[in-house]
Amino acid sequence: MSATDTTPVTLPTAAPAVPPPAGRARRRGAKDPKQTTARHLRSNRTAYLMIAPMVILLAIFVIWPLGYAFYLSLFEISFYQDAKFVGLQFYTYVLTDPSFWHSLGVGLRYALMVVPTILVLALLLASFIKTLSKRAAAIMKTTIYVPAVVSSVLTSVIFLFIYQDEGVANWFVGLVHARPIAWLNTDATALPSIAVPGVWLGFGVSTLIMLAGILDIPESYYESALLDGANFRQRTWYITIPGLKNVLLYLLVTGFTLALQEFQLPLIMTGGGPVDATNTPNLYIFNSFRDATPFATSYSLTASLLLFLVLGAISLVIFRAVSSQKSADS
Amino acid sequence: MRHRRLTILAAAIVAASLGTAGCSSSGGAATNANGTVIVTFWQQKFEDYQQKWFKENVDKFNASQTKVKVNYLVVPADTWAQKLKAAQAAGTQPDVATTNYGGIGSGVASGQFAALDGLMPPAAFTDVKDNVKSFVTIKDKHYAYPMLVEPSTVLYYRTDLAKAAGLDPTNPPKTWDDLVTWATKLTAGKVKGMTIASVAADLGWSSWGLQYNACGRLPLSTDWSKAQATDPCYTKLFTLYQTLFQKGLMPTTPKVGYADASPYGQGEVAMMADGSWAIGQLKTSFPAMIAKTAVAPFPSIDGDPSRTTATLGGWSLTVDSKSKAKQQAADFISYLLAGDPATMAGFFKLSGFSKFTVRTSVDQALSTDKDATSDPFMKIVADKIVPNGKAEPSYPFDVSLAFGTAIESAMKGKADVATAQQSANTAIDRVIQQQHLAGTNAGS
Structure with a gap:
């Protein structure tokens, strides 16, 4: 139905969504x-x-x-001496510490590398799977879900070997006669190198969720679009993406929250280095907590609370930017 | 009937509590059904032979008497700090724990350790070598009993590869410039000239000896009131690390940390900077490499062999200040570390003489052991490195981490040397201010 079509449409089976209370009372008796x-x-x-x-x-x-x-964050906590009230001192320490802000920057950059890549890959793959036969789609779905059941520790170790001087990544580099790259030990390449296994681990689940969303979009929309001569790009842009708005919102919020809290990959693959290039917020807090001083306990506690606020704020911004709505058919 | 059921239920709960706990409280300390005092002992996981030695000797101690039973637990190094903190928060911390010398100062400052004077016989401390006593002494009180020392930086090199590269294996590099020359000549094909620490956490502690070597002191004033990382004498230290990394003379993506000798054992590098503990790893895991390996003091900035190149790290046993069985815990330490010299001599034999005793009586016991006196590695480390070694700093590790991060920045081209030194200085000053370090050095 075009936007200019003004013919009234009657829905014979549909009941009024909210019938007037007086009418109901009248029918059933006062x-x-x-x-x-x-x-x-x-x-x-x-x-x-x-x-x-x-x-x-x-x-x-x-x-x-x-x-x-x-x-507790208002105290310097000691397990052996009386806790000392320090007010908001630790908030000042954390908020004026360049390392804290740097770690947040690292987390944001990591999320910006991983989440959009996952969404684009998942959208393309889900659209492709939709076009396959039932049997082929089942095989594809199982295949892309495999990374989700592989331990992230194991993934980290596998990619650690891939990035070695003599690893697979540098074998490809060698094909163009270039010198091996220190993927995990160079400032510019360390974070993207960690983002690759991050994408690999996450895109399987996202693809399945997106596929479920795509299958929920009425087929008639696509049929009408095909009749109107819409190509794949137009169908994706005008039907699939608007139809997946709520799914995309969910994947964006959970994806950003999880990516900002990434911990295992940098812990195992780089330890946060080189020179803090992969020191994500959680790893930063973890390393602060491991120090044996009472200062470290209070500092990491305060940093955790501030990270909680930052994550909440980012989720709020995403919710505002991509407002959710009811399904087109509801 | 209902009353009877409640009685049975109450009795069952009490019985279950006693049965599952297996112990009760008597006079504050935990005891088992026989009245034996339970002492918990946490050991940080080290090389496999150490766990074996600790287990055997804990069992021997438990079998030797009936008053104290030691419950022994091995905790992996990477979970040690959080496990211990969680236990401290819950009040279930161990009575006895392994503590490195660098952690004693901050532990005492926060009231974590009990003084051992009065709990252990004075003769036990008389037996400790004079240069090690200061490691465990704060304001004339002993807060730990030392177990061993191990220099943090020793040079290992392949004699066969040195010969093949036209170098004289009997005349190892003496200066940092010599070291770079050797590393350049030994870098060939897939074999890198050497391996040394390259990440901040490792650089923070493994460079202590070289910090002393460069400037005669560490980058924090003696009274801990001022950072001194911008001192020009540190510039050459930064440049050494930078040259080795940026000229490709060391692996650019190391698979393991500084303490692990695997890359050397597997023939991936021709020289290695590592602690003396690597001797034990090479002997047990890479025995074929021993015949092709020589050890030497790490080169000095100007070739002076009497300058410090290594700190003497090591481990001790401490008693928790909240322990309700302090005397029994100290009795166990007396048995294990300060008792029969043969016990500790057995430990050093098991270690392949890669660690060094802190007790005169154990030295005497080892002097009659042919393996100990004929070990070529032990002789060089004992005669040429240990005498010039210095104690590890007792300031918070954040200071060392700031300096290590600065070295890593210079190595990996994130900052030039001067900027990196300035960053270290600023970061150390922040630690001093936030952790109120000024004037708190108990050793100053």
Whole structure:
């Protein structure tokens, strides 16, 4: 239906979404307002009872520890001496530490390398799988999911060997008669080198989620577009991507949050080096915590709380930028 | 009926608690059903032979008496800090733990360790060599009992490759310039001239000896009030590391850290800077390499062999200040480290004489051991490196990490030497200010 078509459309089976209360009362007969209130309260009580376990668990395992962590961050904590109240001193230390900001920058750059790459690859692959036969699609789906079940520790070790002076990556470099590259020990290449296994680990799951989203888009949209002569790029741009808005939002938010918190790959592959080039925020906090001084305990606690705020802010920005909406067919 | 059920339930809970815990509390210290005091001992995981030695001797101690039972736990090095912190937070920290000399100062400052004077016989400390006593002594009190020392920087080189490159293997490099010349000549094909630390965390501690060599001191004033990393005497140290890395004389993507001798053992490098512990690894894992290997003191900035090139690292046992069984914990340390000299002599034999005793009586026990006196590596390390070695610094590792990061920056072209030194200075000053270090050096 074109935008200029003004013919009224009747949906014979559709009932009004919210019928006027008066009409309902009239059909079912007028009721005592007290009874209505009682049912309303009963219905609320059931809802509260159902969410209560989760609220209690959240309170015990998230809200209380978070509040207590903030309280502790106001002290220099020692396990052997009385904790010393220092107010917001550690917040000043963390916020004025160039290493903290550098680690956030590293995390953001890593996320910007990994998340868009995963989304583009997943979109292309999911679109391709959709065109395959059932049997071929099943084989492809299983194949692309394999990296998701491989341990990230194992992946790190495999890629560590790939990037060695005599590794596979430098074998390819050797084909063009260039000198071996110190992939993991050069400032410019270390972070992209870690992003490659990051993409490899993440794109399988994203592809499957995206494929599920694509399969949810009514086939009639594509058929109409084909009749109108739309090519693959136009179908992707005008049908697939708008139809996947909520899926993309989910993958963006979770992808950015997870990528910013990447820890294992740099821990195993580079230890955060060279010269902090791969020192992601979590690795930075972890290395601060490992120091044996009371200062280190309070510092890493405060840095963790600030990272929590940063992650929350980034998620908020993404939510604002890509507002979610109900499915086109709902 | 209901009352009876409750009684049975209560009895079952008490029995289960006693059964699962296997111990109860008596006079503060944990005891088992026989009244034996339980002492927990955490050992950081080292080479395999060390775990074997500790296990055997803990078992012997437990079998030798009935008053104390030591529960022995090996903790991997990479999880040690967080496991110990978690235990300290929960109040379940071990009574006895392995502690390196560099960690004693900060541990004492935070009240972590109990003084051992009064818990161990004075003769135990009289037996400790004078130059090691200061490692465990703060304000005239002993807070740890030393186990061994091991120089952090020794030069290992392949005599066969040196000969093939036209170098004289009996005359190893004496200066840093000589070292670069040797590394250049020995770099051929897939074999690099040498390997040395190249990441900040390793550079932070493995360069202590060379920091002393370059400037005669570390980049922090004696009273810990001021950073001194911009001193021009450090420039040549930065340049040495930078040259080795940027000229491709060392592996650019090392597979393992500084402490691991595998690249040398596997023939990937012709020379190696590593601690004396590498002798043990070469003897056990790469025995074929021993005949082709010689050791020498690491070259000095100006060729003066009497200048320090290595710090004397090593391990000690400490008793936790919150332990409820301090005396029993100290008794165990007395048995293990300060008792029969043959016990520790056995340890050094197992180590392939890659570590060095801190007790005069153990030296005497080893003097009658033919293997010990005829070991060529031990003789060079003991005669030429250990006497010039200095104690590891006791300031927080953040200071060393700042200096190590600066060296790494210069090596990998992230900054020129002057900028890197300035960055180290700024970072060290920040540590001094934030951790209130000024005037806290107990050794000053």
